[in-house]
Every structure is written in C-alpha cells, then in structure tokens.
Amino acid sequence: MTRKKRPDIAAALQQAGGLREGASRQVAKDSGVPEAHVYGVGSFFHLLAEPDVELRVCTGLTCQLAGADALLVAARAQGIEAVGCSCLAACDAPVPLLRGREVLPAMTLDDVRGVALEALRSPAGEHWQRAVGPELELDASASRLLHAPSYEGASFAKARALGPQGVIDLIARSGLQGRGGAGFPAGIKWRSVAAQAEMQRYVVLNADEGEPGTFKDREVMLRRPDAVLEGLAIAALTVGAKEVYLYLRGEFDRPWRAMSDAIAEFERRGTFGEIAFHMHAGHGAYICGEETALIEALEGKRGMPRIKPPYPTEKGLWGKPTLVHNVETIGCVPAILERGAEWFEALGRTGAGTKLYCVSGHVVRPGTYELPLGATLDELVEAAGGYTVGLKAFSPGGASSGFLPAAERGRPLDFKALAEVGSMLGSAGVVVLGEGVDMAWAARQQLLFFEEESCGQCAPCRIGTRFVRERLDAYIAARDGGDAAAMASALSQVADVAWEMDEGSICGLGMTAPLPLTSAMRHFPSDFPGSSTGDFPGSAKLG
Structure with a gap:
C-alpha cells in the first residue's frame, strides 16, 4: 500500500522552538495535520519535547569515566537548565555538551565553572583535532578518510558504464556487509530493491549514529562527504531511484554542514544528473537508528520500528521499495567501483574489506581507526597509542554488545567471531575499561x-x-x-x-x-x- 506523504511535522516544531505552549496547535493549523498527531510526534523526540533545556551533558559510559556527573552538577549550580543525555557521538573527546544543537567537545570542570551558558567555549575549538588512522596507502584503504575529497564523480561514471546488473554483481562479489550493525550483505539488498515490480524507489542514508561508543560515521561525513554522496548516487542509479533521503541525527551540526556543502558542490557541477538529495534532521531519538523507525520518522511520524516482514527493500519509505544504508557502508562503494571487488575482498582478514573501529575509554588516543576487518583489540589499541591502565573489560560494538573480559583481547573483531561468544561487532564502537572499574x-x-x-x-x-x-x-x-x-x-x-x-x-x-x-x-x-x-x-x- 502506498502511503501518502505528510508534512515534516518535526521540522515545523523545531522552527516553532519545540513543543512549547500553543506550538502543536499552530503547527496543526498550518499543516492540516491533526493536533493530536503533531503533539504525538513532538513528545516522542527529546530535542522537541524539552524546549526549555539549555544544556545537555553526555552521560554515556565513556563520558561517565571522564567525570560527566560532575560537569552536570557544576552547570546546574550556575543556574543553567541542564540535563544528562544519551551519547553525543563524541566519545573521543569527553565530556561533550550540547547547547541547542551545537556540540561542545572535550569540556572540563574548568570550562564550565563560573561561565555563562552563552559564553561556553570548547577548549578544542571549532576544528578540534580528532585522532584518525593509521594512515593507510590508497591501495589498502576503503574509507579513505585521510585522502582529499573529489567531486569529479569518476566512480559514478564507471557505474553508469557498467549498468545496474554489472554494479550489483560487483557489490555482491566484493563481500561488502552492512557496517551499521547487522552485517547484512549489501549485494542482496541492492538486488532485492532492483527486482521489485514497483518502479518508484528510494535510497535512504542512515546517519542517525547513536550507539554509545560510536562516532565513525561522524568522521566519514566530516572528512569524505563526497564519497558518501557518490556512493548514494551510485546506489540510486543502480536500483532505479531518483530521490535520496539523508537522515542525520539532530546533534550532528557540523556533519550537517559538511554534507549540505558537498550536495551544493555536486549540484553546481551537475555530476549526478537528475538524482535529488533531501536532507532530514533527527530530533534526539536513538531508536531512529533502526531502519524502519527511521523511515517512520521520515514519513512525519513517531520513530517506532515496524514489524518485519515486509522489509524496506519491498515496502519502505511511503510504501515503496527502499534501499537503506549506513554511512560507512555506502562510503565504501566508490572505492569498490574504482578498484574492483577482488581488491576490496582481499583487504580484510576474516571478512571482506577494512573496517572503521571507534575506540574510547582507557586508551591514549581515542579515535577512529581503519584496520582490516578481523583485527584484534590489542591491534586497535596499539594504533590508538596503547592502554592507559591494565585492561579489565571491553565492549566490542557499543552498549548493545555487552562486555567481554581481557581474555578475549585476541579475538577477531568481526561479525562471526564475536557472535561465537555471545557478543557482536555491531557498530564497532569499542569502549575499553581498565582495572578498577566496577x-x-x-x-x-x-x-x-x-x-x-x-x-x-x-x-x-x-x-x-x-x-x-x-x-x-x-x-x-x-x-x-x-x-x-x-x-x-x-x-x-x-x-x-x-x-x-x-x-x-x-x-x-x-x-x-x-x-x-x-x-x-x-x-x-x-x-x-x-x-x-x-x-x-x-x-x-x-x-
């Protein structure tokens, strides 16, 4: 069943300053949507439902290790309307604060005490240095975070020459799996959407990165927005979609600007022809990282997961076949088109390709590191400068992966090996806990x-x-x-x-x-x- 497109209620409420008195009534009047629905949407999302909150302090596990509670107390002591919040995808720079929708990374007690809300400044600055590495040669990198952006669209042109079936076969042979958590083979998704009888199709970018300990997608969008957009354009060309929707979490102010600027540059050049890109901001709901919840939010509803099947590849956005991909996954596509399926497959150790691992907690240089899929914890931490204290435990894939003991430090960080011990690679948000942690x-x-x-x-x-x-x-x-x-x-x-x-x-x-x-x-x-x-x-x- 085709679903009727709704007005973007959440965006209208954001423009109204959140769910303030009278806001739902006015948005309902302007949009023609029942007020009960407007209120239901607004009350679902943290950033809309709590308009009077002036400051949010990340209270995720990594930030708690760095003293988040003390910062929250200090802010409140100054009369600032401050609350704790879920992970802000800045675990490499604890403790981040959220003022409005602006993330202030690496804040300390000295940065907060005696400072008015509007005068708060991050010691890291606007262009804070973030650890990314190790720097890989071009032949060994799929994400290419340390390489210069390109707006020529060479991989898109190659995809056009190969044709849809050729591209799908290439992606399938490469062994590319979803990098957002599930590890589902990308080629199967592409083939499924392309095979649907319904000709109106969509491509959706899932950039609602909210798993505690995870911040790799942030880095991809900041450093290589061109690769993400070219990957999306290749996907749209291949599955027969004319419209691409990008869903970024509401706290991603800088990635939003980077992606918007890159879209403008591609549009100025006319690189992708008639393919249209639509940006959509989230409003503070971790659950929208689940693909069907994200689709519900895009449709102007509360972001609640759907029962599957049907899957989005059959009935997704507005009831049409939809290809949903994570940022890291789609960002690998241009490199695969350029270098080939066999090249990508050979990059990994226990699976195809390289993998972006985030690491935070008790390590010297928290950051995002590109390593062969199947690298171990010790290899990852070595790239990050080593442990700051003796290792006790680690989460290999965010909060959803639970905890593993130091005895598993040599286990491959991949989809299969972690599942064997009741854990998961998930988003590859690795949090390291040292000796002494309860x-x-x-x-x-x-x-x-x-x-x-x-x-x-x-x-x-x-x-x-x-x-x-x-x-x-x-x-x-x-x-x-x-x-x-x-x-x-x-x-x-x-x-x-x-x-x-x-x-x-x-x-x-x-x-x-x-x-x-x-x-x-x-x-x-x-x-x-x-x-x-x-x-x-x-x-x-x-x-």
Missing part, C-alpha cells in the same frame, strides 16, 4: 541508556528495561550495604525477563538491552558476589 556500575550506565531510549512500543522492552535496571540498583544497594539475603534475591528474575525481552521485542533494542548486565555477570562474577540470575533456554545468546 562492572556492576558499568552495566548500570548502559542499562540507563536503554531504559531512556526505549520507544515504548513493545511491553517487554518498555517494562523490561526499567525492571532490569531497578533490580541491578537493588543489588548494588544490597551489596554495598552488606545485605546477603537481598543480594541473593535481587537479580533472581533477570534471566527470565531477559528471555521475554529477547522473544517479545519487535526490534534489537529490547532484544539486547539486558546484555550489559547478563554478560557482566557471566564474565565478572567477582563484581557480583552473592548474586544469581537463574537460568533459561537461550542464555548463551544473552552473555
């Missing part, structure tokens, strides 16, 4: 994130995220108070609830939300003395 505390930080970012559509997720976090709070209180009986019972139902969340949730958020706790308990029992989660079928999947 894993119950670390798990709690991740559980708070999932509780806050659950869209509330599924009861197992909506209720389960809160329940699991509350039970961990009860355990920590009992442990710190020496109450052995309460320690023994506090987490006894977690396994059952985790199973229900895995079985009953529509999307991956609810399925993986308990993993930080279940994996921490499995691998670090000394941090959970006197506790038990019970057991249940499928426990290996949950850590």
Whole structure:
C-alpha cells in the first residue's frame, strides 16, 4: 500500500522552538495535520519535547569515566537548565555538551565553572583535532578518510558504464556487509530493491549514529562527504531511484554542514544528473537508528520500528521499495567501483574489506581507526597509542554488545567471531575499561541508556528495561550495604525477563538491552558476589 506523504511535522516544531505552549496547535493549523498527531510526534523526540533545556551533558559510559556527573552538577549550580543525555557521538573527546544543537567537545570542570551558558567555549575549538588512522596507502584503504575529497564523480561514471546488473554483481562479489550493525550483505539488498515490480524507489542514508561508543560515521561525513554522496548516487542509479533521503541525527551540526556543502558542490557541477538529495534532521531519538523507525520518522511520524516482514527493500519509505544504508557502508562503494571487488575482498582478514573501529575509554588516543576487518583489540589499541591502565573489560560494538573480559583481547573483531561468544561487532564502537572499574556500575550506565531510549512500543522492552535496571540498583544497594539475603534475591528474575525481552521485542533494542548486565555477570562474577540470575533456554545468546 502506498502511503501518502505528510508534512515534516518535526521540522515545523523545531522552527516553532519545540513543543512549547500553543506550538502543536499552530503547527496543526498550518499543516492540516491533526493536533493530536503533531503533539504525538513532538513528545516522542527529546530535542522537541524539552524546549526549555539549555544544556545537555553526555552521560554515556565513556563520558561517565571522564567525570560527566560532575560537569552536570557544576552547570546546574550556575543556574543553567541542564540535563544528562544519551551519547553525543563524541566519545573521543569527553565530556561533550550540547547547547541547542551545537556540540561542545572535550569540556572540563574548568570550562564550565563560573561561565555563562552563552559564553561556553570548547577548549578544542571549532576544528578540534580528532585522532584518525593509521594512515593507510590508497591501495589498502576503503574509507579513505585521510585522502582529499573529489567531486569529479569518476566512480559514478564507471557505474553508469557498467549498468545496474554489472554494479550489483560487483557489490555482491566484493563481500561488502552492512557496517551499521547487522552485517547484512549489501549485494542482496541492492538486488532485492532492483527486482521489485514497483518502479518508484528510494535510497535512504542512515546517519542517525547513536550507539554509545560510536562516532565513525561522524568522521566519514566530516572528512569524505563526497564519497558518501557518490556512493548514494551510485546506489540510486543502480536500483532505479531518483530521490535520496539523508537522515542525520539532530546533534550532528557540523556533519550537517559538511554534507549540505558537498550536495551544493555536486549540484553546481551537475555530476549526478537528475538524482535529488533531501536532507532530514533527527530530533534526539536513538531508536531512529533502526531502519524502519527511521523511515517512520521520515514519513512525519513517531520513530517506532515496524514489524518485519515486509522489509524496506519491498515496502519502505511511503510504501515503496527502499534501499537503506549506513554511512560507512555506502562510503565504501566508490572505492569498490574504482578498484574492483577482488581488491576490496582481499583487504580484510576474516571478512571482506577494512573496517572503521571507534575506540574510547582507557586508551591514549581515542579515535577512529581503519584496520582490516578481523583485527584484534590489542591491534586497535596499539594504533590508538596503547592502554592507559591494565585492561579489565571491553565492549566490542557499543552498549548493545555487552562486555567481554581481557581474555578475549585476541579475538577477531568481526561479525562471526564475536557472535561465537555471545557478543557482536555491531557498530564497532569499542569502549575499553581498565582495572578498577566496577562492572556492576558499568552495566548500570548502559542499562540507563536503554531504559531512556526505549520507544515504548513493545511491553517487554518498555517494562523490561526499567525492571532490569531497578533490580541491578537493588543489588548494588544490597551489596554495598552488606545485605546477603537481598543480594541473593535481587537479580533472581533477570534471566527470565531477559528471555521475554529477547522473544517479545519487535526490534534489537529490547532484544539486547539486558546484555550489559547478563554478560557482566557471566564474565565478572567477582563484581557480583552473592548474586544469581537463574537460568533459561537461550542464555548463551544473552552473555
């Protein structure tokens, strides 16, 4: 069924200053959309629902390690309307603050104390130095972050010469997998969209990077917006789409400018012919990183995941076949067109291609590093200058991947090897935790994130995220108070609830939300003395 295009309600509310008194009524009047729908959209997104918040302090795990709570207290002490917020994709420069939609990276207590809101300045400056490396030769790099942008469209011209079937075969032979989390073969997606009988098709860029510990897509858009846009144009040409939608998270002010400028340059040159690019800003909802939730948001609705099937390749944006790709994935496409499928496949160690890994936490130079797919944690941290303290634990793929112990430091960081130990590569947002970190505390930080970012559509997720976090709070209180009986019972139902969340949730958020706790308990029992989660079928999947 074809869905009717709606006005961009969220953008209209943003222009109105958020969900202030009378805003939903005025937007409804101007757009012809019922006020209840307008309010429903506005109340869903953090950046619209809380218009009076002046400052947001990232309280993700990496930023908590760097003292985020102290910055939040300091800001409030000065009368600033400040709140904690989910990861701002600046884990390489903790602690970032969000003023309006402007990210201020690497802020410290000295930068906040005694400084008025409007006078806050990041010590890193507008063009803060971000660690990216190691610098690879052109022959060994698929993302090419350290190479100069090009607006000639040479790979697009090659795609036109190859024709749709030739390009699809090339992408399939390359072994390119989705770099956003799922690792789904790109060639299968392209072939599916191209094979649909419906001729109105769309290409969508998923740039709603919100997984804690992840910031690689930010770097790709800042450094190589040309490659992202050329990859999107090649995809559109190949699957028969005339329109491309770019969905960037609302906190990406600088990537937004970089992508907008690159679109303008390509349009000035006429490089991609009649292919049209449309920019769309998110408004603060992690769940919109899930492709169907993102599509719902693009359609002017609350960003809630759809039940699949049908998949977006069959019925996506406005009910039409839609190819959705992550920034890193689509950014590899021009290099594959230029150098060939066999070249890309040979770059990897345990899978095709190179991989952009983000690393933060207890390392010398947090940043984005391009390494062969299947590199180990020790290799990644060596590129980042080494560990600052002895290694205790790490998350290999953001909060959704749970925690692994130091004993797994030699395991390939790839899709298969991590799945074998109940984890996942996910977004490759690697967070390193040194000796001395309480894993119950670390798990709690991740559980708070999932509780806050659950869209509330599924009861197992909506209720389960809160329940699991509350039970961990009860355990920590009992442990710190020496109450052995309460320690023994506090987490006894977690396994059952985790199973229900895995079985009953529509999307991956609810399925993986308990993993930080279940994996921490499995691998670090000394941090959970006197506790038990019970057991249940499928426990290996949950850590």
